[in-house]
Amino acid sequence: MRPGPGLRVRRFSWIGWMQTQSRITEAQEDGSGSGRGRSPLRPAGRFLGRLGRSGEGVAQHTGQLALLAWRIIVLTVTGKVSLKEILRHMYWMGIQSLPIVLVTSTLAGVVTSQQGGYQFTGSVPLYILGSVVTSSVVLELGPVLTAVVLIGRVGARITAELGTMQVSEQIDALHSLGRDPVRVLAAPRVIAGAVSFPVLVAIANTMGILSGMVAARATLGLSPQSFLYGAQLFWHNWDMFYSLAKGTTFGLVIPLIATHMGLVTRGGAEGVGRATTSAVVFMLLAVLFLDALFPPLLLQ
Amino acid sequence: MVEYEGVYKTFDAPVLAGVDLAIPQGETIAVVGHSGTGKSVLLKSTIGLITPDRGDVKIDGESVFRSGPKALEQIRRKVGYVFQNAALFDSMNVLENVSQGISEAELKTMKHAELLRRVGEALEHVNLDPRAVLSKLPSELSGGMRKRVGLARAIIGRPEILLYDEPVTGLDPVNGTVVHRLIAQLAEEMGVTSIIVTHDIDGVLPIADRVAMLDKGRIRFVGTPDDFRKSDDILVRAFLHREVPTDELLEVV
Numbered sequence: 233m234r235p236g237p238g239l240r241v242r243r244f245s246w247i248g249w250m251q252t253q254s255r256i257t258e259a260q261e262d263g264s265g266s267g268r269g270r271s272p273l274r275p276a277g278r279f280l281g282r283l284g285r286s287g288e289g290v291a292q293h294t295g296q297l298a299l300l301a302w303r304i305i306v307l308t309v310t311g312k313v314s315l316k317e318i319l320r321h322m323y324w325m326g327i328q329s330l331p332i333v334l335v336t337s338t339l340a341g342v343v344t345s346q347q348g349g350y351q352f353t354g355s356v357p358l359y360i361l362g363s364v365v366t367s368s369v370v371l372e373l374g375p376v377l378t379a380v381v382l383i384g385r386v387g388a389r390i391t392a393e394l395g396t397m398q399v400s401e402q403i404d405a406l407h408s409l410g411r412d413p414v415r416v417l418a419a420p421r422v423i424a425g426a427v428s429f430p431v432l433v434a435i436a437n438t439m440g441i442l443s444g445m446v447a448a449r450a451t452l453g454l455s456p457q458s459f460l461y462g463a464q465l466f467w468h469n470w471d472m473f474y475s476l477a478k479g480t481t482f483g484l485v486i487p488l489i490a491t492h493m494g495l496v497t498r499g500g501a502e503g504v505g506r507a508t509t510s511a512v513v514f515m516l517l518a519v520l521f522l523d524a525l526f527p528p529l530l531l532q
Numbered sequence: 533m534v535e536y537e538g539v540y541k542t543f544d545a546p547v548l549a550g551v552d553l554a555i556p557q558g559e560t561i562a563v564v565g566h567s568g569t570g571k572s573v574l575l576k577s578t579i580g581l582i583t584p585d586r587g588d589v590k591i592d593g594e595s596v597f598r599s600g601p602k603a604l605e606q607i608r609r610k611v612g613y614v615f616q617n618a619a620l621f622d623s624m625n626v627l628e629n630v631s632q633g634i635s636e637a638e639l640k641t642m643k644h645a646e647l648l649r650r651v652g653e654a655l656e657h658v659n660l661d662p663r664a665v666l667s668k669l670p671s672e673l674s675g676g677m678r679k680r681v682g683l684a685r686a687i688i689g690r691p692e693i694l695l696y697d698e699p700v701t702g703l704d705p706v707n708g709t710v711v712h713r714l715i716a717q718l719a720e721e722m723g724v725t726s727i728i729v730t731h732d733i734d735g736v737l738p739i740a741d742r743v744a745m746l747d748k749g750r751i752r753f754v755g756t757p758d759d760f761r762k763s764d765d766i767l768v769r770a771f772l773h774r775e776v777p778t779d780e781l782l783e784v785v
Contacts, residue, residue, distance in 0.1 A: 397622075401615045402621055404581050404615065405615055405619040405620075406632075407580075407581055407608070408611070409632050409633060410605045
């Protein structure tokens, strides 16, 4: 039966229920609640309360992220984002990140090659190593290691920078001057990330394969020809698209989370530290979660 | 004309509990009160940086909180805001910082020479030598200079209303007097409405047309500086004469 116009129906909310449970147990702990005895359900209530609060926080952040992403899409499509700003951010996100990306991908290629060689020697033809290194680097290590490095170098910097602007009223100043912080600060960073990250991933892939090949030659005596023969044997062009799709996705998600966390920072220097830490955790989880979604979606 | 109509705002506790105040065009009003009485929240709500839970703020009859983004941008362009710590953009030099006060549409068509002239003019207005400071970053300026650059950024767009959030906090008495004189000078030369949130009652009384005192989120006193000086209100007296709180006063606070 539908309620009449004057009747208000209060819907049941799990989050609300869990928070209520938490408050009840906290009140019991303080002795301020009606029941002063120690309830055996108290730890469960407290756990559920925390779970509810965490769930509420995650839902809130997710909603705000979706709104931020939508506004960035609208601003990009309507051509309201400064090209100069995008290029400026591409420079520090892309060019200035090259050294650390090159070092990481080189070492990843060397390690994969040596560990593969250790396992294959005497059991599998060594040229298979070319395929193992190439697939590992292109499908997983190149995009994910680059993303992890860029979370530290790019994501943390964005959150700390925007967080500091927030707590020092610079974001308020932008509003007061009739400037939209999403258009001025967030959109150029997210677009620059989406453009420069796949390029960095492509460079990391190339460097990882080359370093793996050199390491195989130096430690196992596997010739570059044999290595490349093995690499081509199981190569699919789709793999490169898959790798770059990961790079583009991470390139969108990392600056998006970083800018969001920066813009919602509260509470002075401590708040900036807290926001940066949370942002790094969120970015890492998001990258690993999305990474887990890629194989079932694109490798079937 | 700025009108606050029953402005309520609660964070963890009520901060503004129904503020009603009308400030006519061209008036300089000082908003004073103890720390945590909601002065800065009131100032921020003037241009929608903080949205009240209830009530409204109107600028020249237009509601700040019922306006769409375009209309709000137009309202904000009428207002210059001087932040407590100047809130200059760290990565921009003085030229870039001050030029942010000009609307983007105007900036797009403006020649560099014209921009330099406008910024130079604004800096001279606040007694800064443009040649000495134009290329400097905020970190290379003293506290007083930063405040004045913030003021130059607020006035370059030729606002009708200027909002000052603790304009002399952190400044030595000499620089504080310089800033107060500047506020009076700008009000006179530009005919702007000035709302000054401050603790520096001695510095602001000579330049204010009216004084409003906030207490527990409400307007406790509004009147001329003379009325303020002669008031029998226990809180006004304590504020004015820096009286040590008595039991009676503590009860009121």
